[in-house]
Amino acid sequence: MTKEQAQQALAQQFPNQKLVFGEGEGRIMLIGEAPGGEEEAAGRPFVGKAGKNLNGFLHQIGLERSALYVTNVVKFRPTRLSPKTNRPINRPPSQKEIRAFLPFLHQEIAFQQPRLVITLGNVALQAVCLPEKVVIGQFHGQMLRREGFWLFPLYHPAAVIYDRNLLSVYEADLQVLKEWLHQRKDELLYCKE
Ligand code: URA
Numbered sequence: 402m403t404k405e406q407a408q409q410a411l412a413q414q415f416p417n418q419k420l421v422f423g424e425g426e427g428r429i430m431l432i433g434e435a436p437g438g439e440e441e442a443a444g445r446p447f448v449g450k451a452g453k454n455l456n457g458f459l460h461q462i463g464l465e466r467s468a469l470y471v472t473n474v475v476k477f478r479p480t481r482l483s484p485k486t487n488r489p490i491n492r493p494p495s496q497k498e499i500r501a502f503l504p505f506l507h508q509e510i511a512f513q514q515p516r517l518v519i520t521l522g523n524v525a526l527q528a529v530c531l532p533e534k535v536v537i538g539q540f541h542g543q544m545l546r547r548e549g550f551w552l553f554p555l556y557h558p559a560a561v562i563y564d565r566n567l568l569s570v571y572e573a574d575l576q577v578l579k580e581w582l583h584q585r586k587d588e589l590l591y592c593k594e
Contacts, residue, residue: 408422421444424445427468429468429469429517430469430470435476447471472506475502480492503531506529514549517582540554542574544578555575556570
């Protein structure tokens with residue numbers, strides 16, 4: 402099965418949702434939680450506020466979006482109605498939604514064959530590590546070896562917006578990543594085979 406066929410199958414499974422698939426090239430795969438409103442409207446992952454924040458962090462460690470394949474665990478925007486405005490607002494994906502997208506995420510990893518996977522937040526970390534039970538508080542900022550790729554768990558950039566105490570932890574984690582990348586930059590950034 403090709404990636405396009407797998408995407409079509411997923412679109413048939415969720416006929417009433419606008420799906421936002423991963424995009425990009427390169428052997429570094431970045432996995433977020435689920436698209437927000439701006440991502441849904443653009444049909445592209447991480448283009449809204451969280452995306453801008455993310456691009457800023459990437460820039461700090463010398464990574465360009467063009468070196469990355471960027472995706473989310475859940476491919477549609479999970480929403481609920483705001484009691485104030487009665488309009489859809491973002492909510493975290495449910496366990497059922499996460500589970501529904503796991504097989505595709507694992508196919509996606511197989512299609513992309515990343516050398517390094519960077520997960521943003523707990524949902525992405527847990528999705529990659531299942532059935533192991535892991536939490537971001539324990540593993541953030543550590544380079545972990547998985548079968549076929551390295552895994553580096555980071556907090557979600559949105560968590561850093563809401564909890565300013567996380568900023569220094571996040572920046573220290575980014576430094577670890579930066580040094581690791583620096584040592585492997587040729588392999589990760591330029592090798593396309
Ligand atoms: N947050 C995510 O996890 N993914 C996006 O694409 C946007 C915001």
